[in-house]
Structures are given as C-alpha cells and as structure tokens.
Amino acid sequence: MEQSYNSVLLDSAVAELSKLPGIGHKTALRLALHLLRKEPEISYALGNSIIQMRRGVSYCPKCHNISEGGVCAICSDTHRDPTTVCVVENVKDVITIERTHEHHGLYHVLGGLISPLDGIAPSDLEIDSLVKRVDEDGIHEVILALSPTMEGDTTNFYIYRKLSDLPVKVTMLARGVSIGNELEYTDELTLGRSILNRTLFSANNVK
Amino acid sequence: MEQSYNSVLLDSAVAELSKLPGIGHKTALRLALHLLRKEPEISYALGNSIIQMRRGVSYCPKCHNISEGGVCAICSDTHRDPTTVCVVENVKDVITIERTHEHHGLYHVLGGLISPLDGIAPSDLEIDSLVKRVDEDGIHEVILALSPTMEGDTTNFYIYRKLSDLPVKVTMLARGVSIGNELEYTDELTLGRSILNRTLFSANNVK
Numbered sequence: 001m002e003q004s005y006n007s008v009l010l011d012s013a014v015a016e017l018s019k020l021p022g023i024g025h026k027t028a029l030r031l032a033l034h035l036l037r038k039e040p041e042i043s044y045a046l047g048n049s050i051i052q053m054r055r056g057v058s059y060c061p062k063c064h065n066i067s068e069g070g071v072c073a074i075c076s077d078t079h080r081d082p083t084t085v086c087v088v089e090n091v092k093d094v095i096t097i098e099r100t101h102e103h104h105g106l107y108h109v110l111g112g113l114i115s116p117l118d119g120i121a122p123s124d125l126e127i128d129s130l131v132k133r134v135d136e137d138g139i140h141e142v143i144l145a146l147s148p149t150m151e152g153d154t155t156n157f158y159i160y161r162k163l164s165d166l167p168v169k170v171t172m173l174a175r176g177v178s179i180g181n182e183l184e185y186t187d188e189l190t191l192g193r194s195i196l197n198r199t200l201f202s203a204n205n206v207k
Numbered sequence: 208m209e210q211s212y213n214s215v216l217l218d219s220a221v222a223e224l225s226k227l228p229g230i231g232h233k234t235a236l237r238l239a240l241h242l243l244r245k246e247p248e249i250s251y252a253l254g255n256s257i258i259q260m261r262r263g264v265s266y267c268p269k270c271h272n273i274s275e276g277g278v279c280a281i282c283s284d285t286h287r288d289p290t291t292v293c294v295v296e297n298v299k300d301v302i303t304i305e306r307t308h309e310h311h312g313l314y315h316v317l318g319g320l321i322s323p324l325d326g327i328a329p330s331d332l333e334i335d336s337l338v339k340r341v342d343e344d345g346i347h348e349v350i351l352a353l354s355p356t357m358e359g360d361t362t363n364f365y366i367y368r369k370l371s372d373l374p375v376k377v378t379m380l381a382r383g384v385s386i387g388n389e390l391e392y393t394d395e396l397t398l399g400r401s402i403l404n405r406t407l408f409s410a411n412n413v414k
Contacts, residue, residue, distance in 0.1 A: 006280040006301075007273050013260035016253040020238050031227050033298055035257065036264055036273065043261030046223040047254040050242065053220035054250030057243055066214050066243065073213040091240055094213075 010036075062133070064109040064126050065094050074098075074106060081105040083140040087130065087159065089113055089147065097145060105143075108133065113151035114158055122158055130159065134168050144172040217243075269340070271316040271333050272301050281305075281313060288312040290347040294337065294366065296320055296354065304352060312348075315340065320358035321365055329365055337366065341375050351379040 010032055017028035035043045059065070060072035063085075067073070074080065074094075084105030088094055094107050110125045134142060142163060146152035160170050176194035177186050186194075217239055224235035242250045266272070267279035270292075274280070281287065281301075291312025295301055301314050317332045341349060349370060353359035367377050383401035384393050 007260075007264055007275050009256075009260040009263040009275060010273060013256040016256040019249065019253070021241050022234070022237075027229070029299070029302075030229075032257075032260065034228050035261060036298075040261045042226065043257050046226070047256075047258035047261075049216075049220040049223040049254075050239075050250050050257075051254035053214075053216040053239065054242055054247050054254075056216045057214055066217060068214050068216060091243075092236070095236075 063107045064111060064129075065107055066091050083138060084143065085130075085133070085139050085141070086143040086145050088145050089152075093145065103143070105141075108142075110146075110155070113146060113149075114155045115151045125155075127159060127162060131162050131166070134163060134166050139168055141169045141171060144170065148173075148175055270314045271318060271336075272314055273298050290345060291350065292337075292340070292346050292348070293350040293352050295352050296359070300352065310350070312350075315349075317353075317362070320353060320356075321362045322358045332362075334366060334369060338369050338373070341370060341373050346375055348376045348378060351377065355380075355382055 013032045013035075014025065014028045017023055017031055018025050020028075023031070035046070056068055057066050058069055060067040060070075060075055062071055062075045065072045065074060081104050084103075085108050086097060086103050086105060087108045087110060088097065089110055089112060091109060094109060097103050097107075108126065108130050110127065110130075112120050112125055114120060114122055114125065130142075133139065142159075144156045144159060146155055156172060163170055175190065176197065177183065177191060183191070220239045220242075221232065221235045224230055224238055225232050227235075230238070242253070263275055264273050265276055267274040267277075267282055269278055269282045272279045272281060288311050291310075292315050293304060293310050293312060294315045294317060295304065296317055296319060298316060301316060304310050304314075315333065315337050317334065317337075319327050319332055321327060321329055321332065337349075340346065349366075351363045351366060353362055363379060370377055382397065383404065384390065384398060390398070
C-alpha cells in the first residue's frame with residue numbers, strides 16, 4: 001500500500017481496486033470515496049456480486065465459454081444447431097457474435113491467439129480439444145471467427161491444417177468494406193481484397 | 208441489467224460495477240472478465256475490502272474527515288497543533304494537503320462548496336459546526352484552503368463573514384504563478400494578481 005489515508009480499511013480497498021486493469025491509484029481513491037458517500041447497500045451489493053461471480057462462474061467443459069457449473073447455456077440449448085461450431089478468441093467474442101443474432105450453432109473459445117512474440121503457442125490454446133470435438137461430435141462446419149490480424153490469420157491457418165484430414169467444412173468470416181463506411185476512408189489492403197473477392201450483386205446483401 | 212452474458216452472476220457483477228462513476232457497461236464487462244481470468248483470491252479480496260471499508264469507515268464527529276469510528280486519527284494526534292484549523296472542501300483535499308507535509312494543525316471538511324447553481328446552500332455544508340468549533344475550542348487560526356474558483360471564493364467569503372465576530376485569524380492559500388511552469392503559459396489573471404500581490408524576495412521561497 002503506497003500511502004495512508006488515515007484509514008487502514010480505505011487503504012486496503014484502494015489497493016485492491018487499483019489492481020484492476022486501467023485503474024490507477026487516483027481513480028481507485030475516487031471510486032472508494034464515491035462508495036463511502038453513497039448508501040452502504042451499494043458497496044455491499046458490489047462486493048458480494050464480485051465474490052459470488054468468482055465463486056459461481058466456471059468454464060464450459062465443451063466449448064470453454066463461461067458457465068455456471070457444467071455445460072454452458074449455449075451448448076445445452078436444444079434449439080441450436082450442434083453441427084456448426086464458431087471458433088472465437090475469447091468469451092467477449094461470444095457475446096459480440098451472439099448480439100448479431102446470425103449464428104445459430106455452438107461456439108468454441110480458444111482462450112487466445114497464436115502469438116510467438118507473446119509466447120503463446122498452439123498448445124496454450126483449446127485447439128486440440130476443438131479437433132477432438134470435430135472428430136467425435138459429428139460437426140459439419142467450423143466457422144473461423146478470429147480477428148483479421150496477423151495472429152488471427154496464423155491461428156486460422158494452423159486450425160485449418162489441423163482439421164484438413166477430417167470431413168468438415170471450414171469457413172471464415174467474409175472480409176471486405178465495412179457497411180456504412182465511406183469508401184474513401186477504407187484502407188487499401190481491405191479495398192483491394194474486396195475487389196479481388198467481389199461477390200455477385202444481390203439485393204439481399206445491400207438492403 | 209441490459210443484456211445477458213449467459214450467466215446471471217456475471218450479469219449482476221457487470222451491473223454493479225457499471226454503477227461506479229466513469230465505468231460504463233463495456234468497461235464493467237472487461238473488469239469482470241479480467242477477474243474471472245485471475246485467481247479467485249483476487250476477487251474475494253476486492254469484494255471483501257469494499258464491504259469492510261463501507262462497514263468500518265465513518266466520519267469524524269469533530270472535523271468530518273474519514274475515521275474508523277469516533278474521532279479521526281488526525282484530530283486525536285497529540286503532536287498536531289489543535290489551535291490551527293485548515294478548512295477544505297472534501298476528504299480528498301485532506302489527503303492532498305497532508306502530502307505536502309506543510310500543515311501541522313487540524314482540518315475541517317466542509318463536504319462541498321456553496322453553489323447556488325447546483326443547489327448547495329451554506330446550510331448543506333459543515334459551516335455552522337466550524338463556527339461552533341472556533342468559538343468553543345480556542346482556535347487561533349483558520350486557514351481557508353478551498354479551490355480558487357467562483358464557488359471556492361464565495362464559500363471563503365461566507366466563512367470569513369461568519370467568523371468576523373470571533374477572535375480568530377483567518378488566512379487563505381497564497382495565489383500566484385505555479386512553481387515549475389513557464390511564465391509564458393500562466394493565465395493573465397493569475398499573472399496580474401501575482402504582480403499586484405508581489406512578495407519581498409527571499410532565498411527561502413525560491414529554493
């Protein structure tokens with residue numbers, strides 16, 4: 001603890017809050033003093049919700065998304081197509097894709113991307129479990145939904161090779177100009193690729 | 208709760224975190240997922256420190272600074288000068304002034320500044336208790352250490368008038384050019400005042 005605010009309890013709360021990413025000592029103090037000004041119930045609810053979340057949330061043994069014990073809500077939803085699996089980097093990307101309402105299959109959370117610079121090897125990620133799942137669960141299509149970055153593409157390519165011996169269709173997110181963006185501000189690489197990979201005009205795609 | 212992340216516990220922690228000032232829904236989700244990735248002990252320590260702080264920290268009945276029950280550590284420190292009281296806006300300013308190590312007396316926390324625009328009247332602040340304290344506790348000097356803003360000056364003037372009948376010296380923070388700043392970037396009002404209120408040259412002041 002860096003400095004004393006004349007209260008060990010305040011010092012301790014500030015120290016714990018400043019362990020959060022993006023929250024420095026000054027912000028932590030501001031948050032703590034805010035909580036002291038508000039009704040006690042707000043602090044109790046915040047503290048308890050953090051403790052209960054950490055105690056109760058675990059990871060789905062099948063797709064590695066968050067779950068409250070056992071197989072997650074998505075994997076156990078019988079209305080979803082269990083033969084299509086969307087591969088994502090992390091739990092946040094599951095939430096992002098769910099918001100589009102365009103994916104009706106299941107997920108597989110890798111837990112990161114292959115990145116030699118950051119020391120992340122394929123064995124650190126849930127890739128073997130993906131291959132096993134495709135092999136054993138009768139999956140027809142794997143949608144690679146990783147970020148269009150160098151790490152994402154490296155990981156895409158690695159998974160594609162790992163799955164090449166299995167009877168599964170491997171697809172990836174379409175790449176091209178962003179809807180609603182001025183063409184003038186689209187980067188040259190994306191624009192060039194979207195010319196090369198142009199699609200047949202269809203009224204459905206421009207609605 | 209705005210949206211479901213497939214976990215009621217996560218939803219609830221995100222909802223509570225996003226009640227904090229300056230923390231929106233996205234940041235709250237990022238913090239919650241960070242806690243889920245780290246060891247459980249970090250979440251337990253954070254949650255418990257917030258609850259314990261809110262339960263244990265109260266306000267000093269004498270100076271209204273934070274305290275852990277009863278009179279605060281500063282008021283009960285017999286090494287400090289009980290005849291000099293520094294008037295500040297809030298608890299944070301006590302910490303700021305303590306860091307300078309230049310004030311050896313006690314404090315009086317107003318809990319805000321007079322601001323008709325924000326609906327803060329003198330009666331909402333700890334001004335009457337200050338006058339009572341000066342009258343009863345044999346205080347020799349009141350240092351007004353409020354922000355040099357319109358609200359601060361209004362409050363300064365109000366307190367000055369309230370204390371005018373009592374045998375107490377009322378002082379205020381020196382105003383002038385900031386140490387270490389280029390003169391070129393000092394605002395004209397401050398620079399003009401610092402010429403009008405110039406002090407005798409002294410080697411102590413320019414060390």
